[in-house]
Amino acid sequence: MKSTLKAAFLVLAFTGISSWAHAQRDYQSYAQLTSRLQKLSARYSKLASLTTIGKTATGKEIWLLTLGRDNAANKPALVIAAGLEGTQLATTELALQMAEQMLQGAVLQDSVRELLQQKTFYILPNLNPDASEQYHEKLRWERLGNAQPVDDDRDGRMFEDPFEDLNKDGLITLMRVKSPSGTHKPSEEDPRVMVKADVGKGEQGEYLLLTEGIDNDKDGKWNEDPEGGVQFNRNFTFDYPYFTEGAGEHPMSERETKAFADFMFDASNVYAVFLFGPANTLSEPLRFNKDKVGTRIITGPLEKDAAVNEQVSKLYNRTTLLKNGPKVDPSPGDVLQWAYFHYGRYSFSTPGWWTPLVPVASESSDGAAPLAPSAHEDVNFLRWAEANDVVGTFVNWKAIKNPDFPGQEVEVGGLAPYVKNTPPVRMLEPIAQKHFRFFSAFAKAMPSLQIVNISAEKAPGGNTRITAEVYNQGSLPTHSELGDRSRWVQKVQVTLHTNDNQKILSGNKIQLSNAVAGGEKFQVSWLVNGKGYVTVTASSPTAGKQTKEIYLR
Template identity: 80%
Template sequence: MNKHLKAAFLGIAFSGISTLAVAQRDYQSYEQLTARLQKLSTRYSKLVSLTTVGKTATGKEIWLLTMGRDNAANKPAIVVAAGVEGTQLATTELAVQMAEQMLQGAVLQDSIRDLLLSKTFYIFPNLNPDASEQYHEKLRWERSGNAQPIDDDRDGRMFEDAYEDLNKDGLITMMRVKNPTGPYRPADEDPRVMVKADVSKGEKGGYLLYTEGIDNDKDGKWNEDPEGGVMFNRNFTFDYPYFQQGAGEHPMSERETKAFADFMYEARNVYAVFVFGPANTLTEPLRFDKAAASKRIVSGLLEKDAAVNSQISKLYNRTTRLKNGPKVAPSPGDVLQWAYFHYGRFSYSTPGWWTPALEASQDTTGGKKPLTPSEHDDVNFLRWAEANDMAGVFVNWKPIKHPDFPDQEVEIGGLAPYVKQTPPVRTLGPLATKHFQFFSAYAKWMPSLQIVNISSEKVAGGLTRITADVYNQGSLPTHSEIGDRTRWVQKVKVTLKLSDKQEVVSGNQIQLSNALAGGEKFQVSWLVNGKGYVSIIASSPTAGKQTKEVFLR
């Protein structure tokens, strides 16, 4: 880029002018995404179908892409759930780009066609469309709740304390109020960024921080009741945060969460759930906690499942090569924990994208100070944004007269809404490829049932003894350990299918097994009276099916 043009560009990017003219607007609206998904399903109609599992309060469809050739509902499946947080638009784009790459590859590569022949991918591109649509509204603010009105503060009124765009730039940012009791101070590395003073280090604050707006209901809180209702990722049944903002009136109270859960409970073939959301259990896996796993109401991964989480974390890190993942634990009422503790499936989460770490620089030319990574996320983000010529990411602090603080210095500014979680769409293609490679590798590790070591032996009384081993030739268990404790995960089932003139004399005609680890087997045996052929059928919705015929001697 021409150096004069670049200087002018960065001047716009980091000035206090309205950022609407320069902000990244390349993320798609609901209508644009819908058209994109419909085009995808039409173009690759033999490989993918587009359906809806429900509607939001405003009538938006909750779209589902089902990818898999022939009989998708009866093949082991992976669920990819994106858009669980209304502010994480990059997760929706990642999920769709990954689907596009997979479908394009299936036309050209046998390995990808074979993948879709043996596995099903259920991709939910955006599970919270009413919230994410705020990104495209005239007034942009980070909305997490859906369109269901709710009285979070239980004062009998709704939306009575919304945001106000006091500086008329079309963005809701922050207000900093100079006050000696305030706990915030400008960061040393970048004084635009406000950080909490560390009193243990002798640091002093000096500012109060609020979101941009007015205390309309005069309750001492600013913008605590804006438009927007329940958060998808806070409305699930495990560790539900009762009476907390955004959680809803009760678990599964919302159209979106109920539609998602209804589909999942019907889909017995789901092997694992991958959430593109705030928590990160892939670059850094959840650890086994014996005390939590031993409670009457289990609240930690069971030991075998924790070992699998560690195994998958290594696979994720090896295939994606992503570094410096954020340490974000699961949160109350989220879909990640529901999918494991209540739905009984392996469950993982990744933000998909986070601010890449900038390498330390020792460049001191022109009086520069050596640059090292900051302990403050916002500082690191601004450095990365500047290095990558991102426009419209910051609104410089400017004074304003505020009716709620008539005798105090008040400034409006800060990071623009959404920018920390919406990198330029053009940067997500390589990341979608890395995640596609991870899911392809994961699918190859999934369990596969095989019937081996079959024997048929004639014994006294004209009977035939049949024995066989049912073997999991995959690298992962046939289902989760916690799945053996729930009614929603079907066990491995082995059935001896007989004709009319055949009879089982000894042994249960249907035999069940708990989860088989990768490389593990269990033996079945029957005494059968009769002649001709019988069939041994080993099946599991999450591990596949195989049939072998045996001749009665």
């Protein structure tokens, strides 16, 4: 019976998409996510609060879930943001599941409760809700842009060349056209998958590969102006890709990006920004490159910040035990680079979930080791889906008629939209737990200022020399090296508080320090005239605060 069911599943997986296959992924709509967030914040009202940082063009709220409610704005904070790309629904689900696990843990475990007492977690589960909602529409296609109308092909018209569902299955896939000038051919590993012919190796293309649809405006391009506007993750100020499709008219042109930036600049307590997005700088850190930092415009991490990225990457790999993460670099106009170069904070990104590498079984029966996984991600994905009974991933190629190609062989098929980024939700719980473990470990490694070795020594003239050391007892620096160059990031501040009968004779009342590395300290001193107590305060929005009192001699 079990083998019969499995065979039925595989038939569904590779012959078409059923409504059951759609449902089994269980990703929630904007309305469902909103209800889930509201119930979560109500249930844990002493630990969490739900607010909004802005609205999209269609009026959808951009939700902010704040964990560690008491005095949240005055505690060192982490930003955890997801839903940067409209196709990465799993990132939103991971962020929410992790928030749920954290709140549940705070009720049951003292260590988690203490974590939320000492740190603030700003969780933005979906920064691009207008794009991600396309997953739940009657016609499903991978939408990246928001709901702001944009003339992508700059012909004075909007949305005049959308996708068409030529095989009437409710999904927009690919269209392959048999052609002697073709650029693609079926993969030798899996003939369903189309790969680009390598002319350098003498390979001959057989098909033109296009998105499913018709060239409505007869400009020689297919589906280049569908509904959907600007991409959130391409609209930020650093390395902004001017005159590029999806980037917008200018940097920060969109409601979503401006709302996010406004919130961030108001939140001076943010220590680091973690993104569940396409780039991956946690499995494999960004490296220091002196050529990128020796110019007027810095385009790579500074040396100390690159060392921190490596330290955090090791922590990520050790706590999550996730293997074979994809190598995806930052991209022009993305939030990852903006958060570091223009916001001045440590900034990291991970897709959260990716398709595991799947070896192909050896055909021999002599106990030979399995063959190596495929280097082609689509082939590997289909092997993984089959091995895990994940259905609805592929639409078999089917001949159709297309008026753009009279008399030519045209077929529609390929991977179903979204499937590579939306594993069944049931698979995400252990991944969320691994990331919860990582964020807990990261929070414990964050900087913490302590005043040590404070002393008051008699000085000539009835004065007192106050000396103290400020120590970072965390293992991470108090802020980024780039933050030292930024006028926005607040530095470590040490203040001597006196009363009206006391006077500071030497030493600035407020003394500032650049980033203090983990386990390091620096000394401050003042010469004070007067009697009674004075108070020394060491503070940093990103590294905490401590105050100590000492009597003048």
